Amino acid sequence: DTAVSQTPKYLVTQMGNDKSIKCEQNLGHDTMYWYKQDSKKFLKIMFSYNNKELIINETVPNRFSPKSPDKAHLNLHINSLELGDSAVYFCASSRITGGPWGNTIYFGEGSWLTVV
Amino acid sequence: GQQLNQSPQSMFIQEGEDVSMNCTSSSIFNTWLWYKQDPGEGPVLLIALYKAGELTSNGRLTAQFGITRKDSFLNISASIPSDVGIYFCAGHGSSNTGKLIFGQGTTLQVKP
Numbered sequence: 001d002t003a004v005s006q007t008p009k010y011l012v013t014q015m016g017n018d019k020s021i022k023c024e025q026n027l028g029h030d031t032m033y034w035y036k037q038d039s040k041k042f043l044k045i046m047f048s049y050n051n052k053e054l055i056i057n058e059t060v061p062n063r064f065s066p067k068s069p070d071k072a073h074l075n076l077h078i079n080s081l082e083l084g085d086s087a088v089y090f091c092a093s094s095r096i097t098g099g100p101w102g103n104t105i106y107f108g109e110g111s112w113l114t115v116v
Numbered sequence: 117g118q119q120l121n122q123s124p125q126s127m128f129i130q131e132g133e134d135v136s137m138n139c140t141s142s143s144i145f146n147t148w149l150w151y152k153q154d155p156g157e158g159p160v161l162l163i164a165l166y167k168a169g170e171l172t173s174n175g176r177l178t179a180q181f182g183i184t185r186k187d188s189f190l191n192i193s194a195s196i197p198s199d200v201g202i203y204f205c206a207g208h209g210s211s212n213t214g215k216l217i218f219g220q221g222t223t224l225q226v227k228p
Contacts, residue, residue: 004158033216041202043159043218056215090158104149105206105216107158 003027004108006091012114013081020077021111023091031055032074033092033105034066043090049074081115088112122205122219129195130227137222138189139205147208148181148188149216154201162203163190195226 006023013019025032033056034046048056049068063079074091091108122139129135139148147166151159163174165181165188172179178191188207192199205219 041153041221041223043204043206043221045215045217048215092158104161104164106161107151109158110156 004091004093004106006089006108006111008111009109010112010114012116015081015083015115017081018077018079019081019113020075021089021091021113022073022075023108024073025091025093025106025108026072027093027106029093029095029106030071031094032068032071033094034074034076035090035092035107037088037090037110039087046089047074047076078113083115086113086115120205120207120217120219122222124222125220126223126225128225128227131195131197133195135192135195135199135224136189137203137205138187139207139219140187141207142186143209144185145207145209145217146185148179149206150177150179150188150190151204151206152201153204153221159204192224195224197226197228200224200226 004025031050033048035043036046037043046058046060047066051071052068065077068074088110090110092105094105120139120141149164150162152162153159162177163172163179168181168185169183170181176193181188188205202221202223204221206216
């Protein structure tokens with residue numbers, strides 16, 4: 001069973017389009033994240049939600065809007081896609097409720113977004 | 117903000133050799149995690165460290181949480197071809213917001 005699953009895995013779209021990436025976790029975690037990996041493989045956090053509430057919002061363009069309908073799902077919607085948005089987007093989850101394993105983060109397999 | 121410096125950036129070794137990579141920070145981290153990313157996949161957790169001085173093994177992998185809480189290393193013994201991939205160190209700073217900061221990654225290639 002996939003712990004953190006995200007769809008689609010590959011997405012090729014034209015500039016100016018709007019697209020969404022969906023994420024679901026079945027680990028019972030209360031915190032979910034979106035990370036972006038650029039062409040140099042650098043991983044950077046974009047957003048974090050704890051129990052459906054936004055707790056981390058890094059400097060990300062307003063065109064990116066996360067939505068968490070419940071604590072097992074965190075979707076990412078991107079408006080007016082630009083060439084520079086091409087990257088791999090990783091969903092992740094963790095338990096942030098404390099304890100020695102509270103902050104271990106588990107990643108999905110990634111969504112490869114190519115904007116042409 | 118907090119940053120992690122990971123080295124080396126890449127390594128090309130012979131099968132059977134031992135490998136060592138490390139991560140340093142200018143500020144204190146509360147946890148250190150080591151991940152491996154295979155091509156086309158997401159990062160997979162290898163080892164998690166939660167206490168200064170902690171030394172933890174996972175098969176041929178050994179990692180340590182530095183005493184100063186500003187560094188960590190990962191050793192791989194007797195490397196095999198499937199060890200190929202990108203290894204990332206990551207850590208949580210003192211703010212405990214869950215924000216995980218990543219190093220730049222070490223790309224490992226193993227020659228059979």
